[in-house]
Amino acid sequence: MSTGADIKTTVGDISNDGNLNMAQQQSSRRGFCSFPHGIALILQLCNFSIYTQQMNLSIAIPAMVNNTAPPSQPNASTEVPSTESQHYWNETLKGFKAVAPTYDWSPEIQGIILSSLNYGSFLAPIPVGYIAGIFGAKYVVGAGLFISSVLTLFIPLAADVGVTLLIVLRVVQGIAQVMVLTGQFSIWVKWAPPLERTQLTSIAASGAVLGSFIILLVGGLLCQTIGWPYVFYIFGGIGCACCLLCFPLIYDDPVNHPFISAGEKTYIVCSLAQQSGILSSLPSVVGSICIVLGGLLADFLLSRKILRLITIRKLFTAIGVLFPSVILVFLPWVRSSHSVTITFLVLCSAGSSLCQAGSLINFLDIAPRYSSFLRGLMQVFAHTAGAISPTTVGFFISQDSEFGWRNVFLLSAAINILGLAFYLIFGSADLQDWAKEQTFTHLSANREMR
Missing domain, CATH: 1.20.1250 (Growth Hormone; Chain: A;)
Structure with a gap:
């Protein structure tokens, strides 16, 4: 943890050297155009992708589960009944809407599927930190994002194959997401000067808030319009696209970055005296x-x-x-x-x-x-x-x-x-009255029809 005295000492040490003082002034003038801020924006997109992928199943599962079908096999699927549209655009959407099956998953199975994302994540931070120290945080973050995004694309297929495969996929996906959320802090060890550390990490962390907001805003709409599989296709594809930025533009330290200026490189390296x-x-x-x-x-x-x-x-x-x-x-x-x-x-x-x-x-x-x-x-x-x-x-x-x-x-x-x-x-x-399940039986349905 940095204190006021530590910050004063760091600034004083840099100011003693004329070249380092000049590098610090140049870096402060560049502001948000500096390389650390560029990395913060890329990690912001990574966090955005990870949090949309964490929450997309929670948003899509009401559309994936058939609550009115008679009891059948745990993973049996039925076609979503089509409704008569009164508007032309609804008819157009039907052309794009893929066949979205629904599943007869009990509440217990739904709970296991939703919680399976966390089964391996509570132990993952320990080996992730070790692996990041050996292979580099860049590859840990990039590989984690790529694995999580690809597995997101395969969630509809896994759900159709069986509950067991879906749970295994979610467990692996949770571990991959921990690789991104944990490994990125190893990047800031060598990229974030003490005087800019709070600003840079807050920019990167804001992607989590944006991702949670976007998936809550548009997730349900996507399920209703073009079908629940596209919730996974769209946000999985966004994650894959972010990998194209992560691998070529993020480096483990500024010393090996090919595009950073010498002045900014000197400022960052000299401001980080301790790891x-x-x-x-x-x-x-x-x-x-x-x-x-x-x-x-x-x-x-x-x-x-x-x-x-x-x-x-x-x-x-x-x-x-x-x-x-x-x-x-x-x-x-x-x-x-x-x-x-x-x-x-x-x-x-x-x-x-x-x-x-x-x-x-x-x-x-x-x-x-x-x-x-x-x-x-x-x-x-x-x-x-x-x-x-x-x-x-x-x-x-x-x-x-x-x-x-x-x-x-x-x-x-x-x-x-x-x-x-x-x-x-x-x-x-206590279970709240507004959250209790409404029972709907065939007898009551017949009475309503009469």
Whole structure:
């Protein structure tokens, strides 16, 4: 973590050398035309593609499942009944609309298919970081995007072949997506100067917000007009197109880039005096392990009837919010010790991971019928906060470089505690009336027809 004193020292060291000072001034004048900003825009497109591919099945599965067909084989398909169109453009769309089969998947099978994307992803960050260090982050990110995009194109075919193949495809796709989301941070280790790191990473991360917004906006419309398979064809194709930008234009470090100017190369290399990729990834690794352990503990408490469901949800959320908030408050006072700082960050990540067994999964309790939509909505708000926070951090640091981080952590703790208080007061684990399934039987249908 960079502090105000660290930033001042870095700037002072660069200013001592006339050539480096000139390179820094040239880089600042170029602004958004610099190579790091170009890489940030490419990674923005990569994140856009990954998040559309993460959410497309959640949007398309209502159109893929036949809720009115009689019970049959788990993967039996039927043709979508055509409706009489009253407008000419609807008739035109029928010419483009492919035969879109529907499947008699039970709610349990649907849940397994949707969650299979995460089956291998919680263990993937560890080997991905290791592979990125051997082969280079460029190839990890590019290969992950290519694999995920190609598998997205094959989802309609896999669904038609069988549920097992679809689940396997989704597991592999989840691992490939982790390659993109995790491997890109290794790129910033050698490309993002400390004074521009927040700006560059926020540009790249904004692709996640844009992708979530676009797929929620147009996904349902595509299913209704040209058929649900095109949701996968279109966004899988966009991902493949992004690979054409990723492989030739992104390099692991500025030293080997053939198109960067000598001045900008010197500025970037000299501003990055230390590499801290392993230490930066340590909190994420510990957090991933604690998510699994927290889920096992929550299920144990519920299965043994030690605690009620709502008590488990609120208890895990309270621990996952209060414990990291206390650590954040004390974090600015331990900045003189790197080992204590890393320990605090690891404990913060481990504590916050307990929220996964609390409020972050509570939507399955109150509205399982709309779980896919609510999960997508949660992702939109989460990534919106991720896009806003770097700007807020930059504002506080620019106002007071010495105590800026302290104010950032205090504000973060205050927001966390306010959100926790709201959840503890209004949180519920009961199935809501507006989310209950409406039963529709053949007897009631005959009565309506009469």
